[in-house]
Amino acid sequence: MDMTGSRRIEAPRERVWEALNDPAVLQASIPGCESVERTGPDSFAAKVAVRIGPMSAKFGGKVTLSNVNPPAGYTITGEGQGGAMGFARGGADVSLVEEGPTTTTLNYNVKAQVGGKMAQLGARLVDSTARQMADQFFDRFAAQLAPAPATQTMTDSIAVPPTPTTASINTRANASAQAPATASGRDLGAMLAAIPRQPYGLPLNIWIGGAVMLVVLALLFVIG
Numbered sequence: 477m478d479m480t481g482s483r484r485i486e487a488p489r490e491r492v493w494e495a496l497n498d499p500a501v502l503q504a505s506i507p508g509c510e511s512v513e514r515t516g517p518d519s520f521a522a523k524v525a526v527r528i529g530p531m532s533a534k535f536g537g538k539v540t541l542s543n544v545n546p547p548a549g550y551t552i553t554g555e556g557q558g559g560a561m562g563f564a565r566g567g568a569d570v571s572l573v574e575e576g577p578t579t580t581t582l583n584y585n586v587k588a589q590v591g592g593k594m595a596q597l598g599a600r601l602v603d604s605t606a607r608q609m610a611d612q613f614f615d616r617f618a619a620q621l622a623p624a625p626a627t628q629t630m631t632d633s634i635a636v637p638p639t640p641t642t643a644s645i646n647t648r649a650n651a652s653a654q655a656p657a658t659a660s661g662r663d664l665g666a667m668l669a670a671i672p673r674q675p676y677g678l679p680l681n682i683w684i685g686g687a688v689m690l691v692v693l694a695l696l697f698v699i700g
Contacts, residue, residue, distance in 0.1 A: 477566075477603055479586040485612040487621035489574040492582065493547035495621055496570070505617040507609050510534070525557065528605045529575060529597050533561035562592020563652055580616070 484490055494500045499520065503512040508525040515521050518541040525534050537556030544550045556564045566588030572583040592600055657672035 477586075477588045477599065477606060479588075479603070479606060479610065480584070481610065482581055482583045483618065484575070485580045485582055485614075485618045485621055486578060486623070487580060487618075488563075488578055489572050489580045491621060492549050492572055495617065500622055501617070505613050507612045507616075508572040518542070522556075524556070526561075526605075528561075528594060529601050531561055531593060531597065535561075535564070537564075543569075548565060557700060558592070558594070562590060563593040564588060564590045564594070586610075591687070629662045 487495075499512040499514050501519040502520075502522075503509045505512065506512070506522070508523060508527075510520045510525060512520055514540070518540045521526045521537070522537050522539065523534060535556040535558040537554050539552055539554035542553065549569070551567060551569050553567035554565070558564070566586065568584050568586040571583045573583065575581050586606075588606070594602060
């Protein structure tokens with residue numbers, strides 16, 4: 477089985493390199509992975525649950541890195557045993573190309589061989605499952621390196637009115653004192669006396685309550 481591809485990752489090349497050598501990041505990225513442990517400077521051990529068609533099994537595998545050229549890439553070789561399901565062995569060349577300060581292209585070329593019951597399922601099913609797992613891996617891997625979305629605090633989104641100064645308060649007070657009265661107390665009393673107590677035969681409080689209810693209903697429809 478041969479598989480070649482590339483994936484654009486929005487992260488600096490050094491950060492992508494560090495993530496490819498981080499057991500925690502790898503465990504979170506590999507579909508069905510139960511554990512990834514570093515067993516040496518350039519070696520890892522992993523346990524992965526795999527399902528191919530009607531068959532499923534847990535694989536225990538060992539991976540070794542060679543041709544290590546940080547942060548440009550390396551060669552990875554490994555073998556996994558899945559009990560009665562069979563085995564898988566192979567390798568991959570991984571290279572990181574810096575496209576910009578915050579963008580990296582990850583290229584990979586995989587060559588693998590499967591044996592046992594897995595080989596009896598057919599090459600097409602095994603290939604499609606491997607490609608699906610590869611897509612899931614890179615999606616999860618890229619998601620972990622994606623920059624966190626910017627958040628906006630409440631204080632940034634709410635406009636805070638400026639605090640009035642003593643001078644502005646005094647200015648408004650003087651202006652109000654100098655302005656002529658719009659209506660005298662006698663005029664206000666005459667206006668209130670002119671309002672009918674029972675417009676169209678209904679008490680005034682019913683009219684006021686009805687107006688308030690119409691406003692509430694209008695707000696509900698607008699909000700809804």
